[in-house]
Amino acid sequence: MRPSGRAPDAMRPVIIETGIVRHAEGSAMIRVGGTEVLCTASVEQRVPPFLRGKGSGWVTAEYGMLPRATHSRGQREASKGKQSGRTQEIQRLIGRSLRAVTDLRAMGEICITIDCDVINADGGTRCASITGAWVALRLALGGLVRNRVIRTLPLNGQIAAVSCGLTDAGAVLDLDYVEDSAAQADTNFVLTRTGGIVEIQGTAEATPFTEDQFMTLFGLARNGVQMLFSAQDEAVAAAESQTR
């Protein structure tokens, strides 16, 4: 039995709200159960030095947690003077995942920076960030098309992410904080709508796991992301209907 009473293959409720950050070219507040992440996409007509003059665009991401997103307050990274290894690992993952479905050459020399800031943390913040980030990116790119900066959406796919794990209740989908901190194995899947794999991360906490266990977790993730794709679709449709 899961602590939350959910079925092993049950996602938490998902809500994606757009437009909350008014200056951003795209923004999405995603809530997956008690986890809440604010994702913004910022467009700049200027790529990083290594791409200048090469005719290609760039998508990158930064991740942060508000100090009191967690059970006890964490020190603010800005006052510590550096981002933790965990923060850097997550923001590299978000950026890499988005670039895997973006046609960077079709963007032209434009850089889009995605900021994912966690307001409330209850497990799965990196997955919620990726799922919300895709919406923010999609809306910013849609705006560029609308403003005729680019001709067509430079997106090769739609991505969403979910975590699965081996817990005392067996293999389960979409771990919350309580499950996550006691899981024997923790896996994150970033998948495309058409079934492609963008990123797989599987970690044994104290005991190695088997290939069969891994395939079970993979199956849970494949089903789970469908609900995220629907939430993304609704959010994008709602946002785009307002801009028309």
Next chain:
Amino acid sequence: MRPSGRAPDAMRPVIIETGIVRHAEGSAMIRVGGTEVLCTASVEQRVPPFLRGKGSGWVTAEYGMLPRATHSRGQREASKGKQSGRTQEIQRLIGRSLRAVTDLRAMGEICITIDCDVINADGGTRCASITGAWVALRLALGGLVRNRVIRTLPLNGQIAAVSCGLTDAGAVLDLDYVEDSAAQADTNFVLTRTGGIVEIQGTAEATPFTEDQFMTLFGLARNGVQMLFSAQDEAVAAAESQTR
């Protein structure tokens, strides 16, 4: 005529919502027009080194802006590796203002850290932070009383803050970003409900101003904060009614 069409002595609409950050002992999302700040209060049973064993509590504050709170994206302070002078100045002001109305000795050896994170910036973020921070602090202290950690609310007063300035439309109350960036003088007032002065900051941008002008701005502020006190009262009342 003000860019927003407001009367010189008109505040922007103010809304304070509580409880958004679930782990925090007190939290308030304050919206003053297009400015939106998330304020949380975190209680720790552990004071900073200089106060240990002295029987006194502490209240301190940290301030941050989400990178895309502003018109163009600003670099994340956590990735820059340091907080700007402006950030430090503001967070020192918030902490100092709250301590001026808190009975630190009556708190016992407890430290409350207020985090003010700006989600949307449209002028007056430091004033909105102070006004919202007081609500978060008040709710956290209320919780300590309810949990019998302390006997009575260790608060000597209620504070709110507003900015006034000299603009092309004359002396005006509650500057938005457009007004703020073109003002000849910019003043911030942190006042108590009973008319006391907690902090006054007045700055001439390009031309010194006169004592008369200053007194006019002061008068606008005195009236303006009343609306903030009402919004604080409502927010506290609503939050406390839910916890009973």
Next chain:
Amino acid sequence: MRPSGRAPDAMRPVIIETGIVRHAEGSAMIRVGGTEVLCTASVEQRVPPFLRGKGSGWVTAEYGMLPRATHSRGQREASKGKQSGRTQEIQRLIGRSLRAVTDLRAMGEICITIDCDVINADGGTRCASITGAWVALRLALGGLVRNRVIRTLPLNGQIAAVSCGLTDAGAVLDLDYVEDSAAQADTNFVLTRTGGIVEIQGTAEATPFTEDQFMTLFGLARNGVQMLFSAQDEAVAAAESQTR
């Protein structure tokens, strides 16, 4: 009765000596009682990036305390690896105050950096810094006129600063360290010779203060700065008579 035996409206003795730092385009050592600050003005033919090509000059300031300026040795900020919030707040104030009386456009694309380094601290270091900084700036600008880099002095006014506070001896002028550390309220006024206000900072330490109290402090400051203006005049006159 004040700890120093001074009358409530009495300044400490003020001496401003110029030319101590030989390489600097302008320099002033200011002593206000036991407080001693070395101020230098450095001219560079190169403005900060945000002003390049705009035909305007810039004035900025940096502040530091020698480690043993204070009663017990403070850690050197260079070895700590960062400037404290207090340091940044003060240097921002000094720069802002000087810019308020400088005609930046008339300077041309020249940057003047003022360094204020505290040799001995006995209260009022930020005010002494501003008063001394104006002399260093004035001398550096005078040199630019003499060297025909600019045609006329790009100064719209003369500024000086003084602190006043509410202490056990009532409202007093020009707080020394003992008074400052026990004051109920602490105010700093940066004023022009013609009576204009450049900056007002008033802070309640533990109890809010009233408008009347504030006006009393303001009155003390208005009188107090006159002595500073005279000391500035003498210092500038002495320095300029040597360069002729």
Next chain:
Amino acid sequence: MRPSGRAPDAMRPVIIETGIVRHAEGSAMIRVGGTEVLCTASVEQRVPPFLRGKGSGWVTAEYGMLPRATHSRGQREASKGKQSGRTQEIQRLIGRSLRAVTDLRAMGEICITIDCDVINADGGTRCASITGAWVALRLALGGLVRNRVIRTLPLNGQIAAVSCGLTDAGAVLDLDYVEDSAAQADTNFVLTRTGGIVEIQGTAEATPFTEDQFMTLFGLARNGVQMLFSAQDEAVAAAESQTR
């Protein structure tokens, strides 16, 4: 055809030499083709703060690249003043992988720090680091047993790591730098001798990949690590025969 002419399922030659770093409680220089990593294990009788007094040990890792391990010289992280996100990601992976097969409670309050420093980089440095790190850890733990600090080896398993990828030559084992920089997908597998999964990381570079492709890569890895286990066995046997 692979750039190196290797068969798709062929590892590069592997050599593990021990004892090169004389002060270290365990050390291993691992060469996998042109990649060369020096791994040391350092034993301290002192665990990190979060474990003190809990009777449990700790294993952690740090990773670095000598500036000229790569084709063109990279800036030294010590002079840059921070470790890159990539460095932190890799050292977190190494530490996590080793902890998954270590019985931390059986170690007692001892901390073992593994340092992996890359002397020559030709692809697969994180995998070589993990494989070499296990040897260094094994030798250090063996020494603790020999010195009767602990009674039995607190190791639940033997781990090795290898990368596989989708390249123009199809799915291939043990990517070198040329293959790695052009791969469509890059996967790293940390596996135990008994077939358990400790860590899986799969990343699509520009195009998502399929589950079938992933399973092919997984199969290559399963075979490839056998050769690494043999090299580890020989290195440990040789080192231990000398200490007897």
Next chain:
Amino acid sequence: MRPSGRAPDAMRPVIIETGIVRHAEGSAMIRVGGTEVLCTASVEQRVPPFLRGKGSGWVTAEYGMLPRATHSRGQREASKGKQSGRTQEIQRLIGRSLRAVTDLRAMGEICITIDCDVINADGGTRCASITGAWVALRLALGGLVRNRVIRTLPLNGQIAAVSCGLTDAGAVLDLDYVEDSAAQADTNFVLTRTGGIVEIQGTAEATPFTEDQFMTLFGLARNGVQMLFSAQDEAVAAAESQTR
């Protein structure tokens, strides 16, 4: 002919003034020609961690240059966020030199920190710092004896330092900035009054030099320091006569 017209074996005028920094337990402003360094000694009843409980004292030093001590303004190390290699090298030299003549065990568990801050730089700042630092240290130790914290002066000797170099005018004593920046070789000697060597640093700039040349420079230094010892004696005598 030297740029200054001095004879090859002529020192610049030396003046040492004491007591300028009022809070410091010892202070000396040393002027060697156009070089001016403010040296303070700060006493703390607390040694660094590696000495705690060992019954021994410590002497350490920090060095800094005010930004405009030099011909063109240098960036403030506190705002750069780190001390340069040159700064660190110099402050290590000062501390090491002082410790070589201090009986650390006789001090008891007391730490004396010497701060050397350069007000005006015209060559030889590290040598002037050492010479002035000894005076500040001597006065602080004298105070500890006077206050009966320690029984006798824990000093085994008196040190002074001077630079010599090979220039277009041959081997010369006490290089000023113009000579220093064009010298073929630059040597610094820290010597005791009784002829002992505390530190020798000799550096060829572009061409190696010979043993004979080195011995000539050494001879110049031996004579030159005598004048520094006299200036130290006078300064100490003057300071001590005031404290009686």
Next chain:
Amino acid sequence: MRPSGRAPDAMRPVIIETGIVRHAEGSAMIRVGGTEVLCTASVEQRVPPFLRGKGSGWVTAEYGMLPRATHSRGQREASKGKQSGRTQEIQRLIGRSLRAVTDLRAMGEICITIDCDVINADGGTRCASITGAWVALRLALGGLVRNRVIRTLPLNGQIAAVSCGLTDAGAVLDLDYVEDSAAQADTNFVLTRTGGIVEIQGTAEATPFTEDQFMTLFGLARNGVQMLFSAQDEAVAAAESQTR
């Protein structure tokens, strides 16, 4: 009697191996007894800003210790976020010494960076670094001549370095760690093959030493470096014979 049983004027065995770092334009692993340093030379067609467009080249050096080169593990400087004063002092010494025998103008606008990384430390790491660095530099310059980037070797001399010290066994050559940590005086000599002095550093640890003692140490060094020059010659000859 020396701890190692060596005669006072006996060097430890010296071996210099080249070509270990495959990407570097020059590399040398030098072993002096138990001290082992990996030196690489990296060529870049780009000089530091202060030399751009001046037609001159540059040689600079960086130094590091692998964390477990020493008896107990030291914190990694990259994770500490800064290089120690000792590290900076040593790398400045290495660069300065190499520049003293390099004809920078003859190099053209090329920068060569020498990295010296200590694998095993047993005293004399800075001297071993300089001796090995010269070989790496020599090989890199030889490559530039071979590739016709420059016409002739821009080297004015050959340098090697050795430490001598006053220990309980008297004046001795080439101190190992045990001797170094207990020496009364420690001197480092960087000498050219033709007898020139490039750098002398002599430091009294607790007692000043005499000129006679210094000259004895100097004599030991003069003889000791001969063995280093031979080892350099052999290493260069072996490396160059392979490239032909």
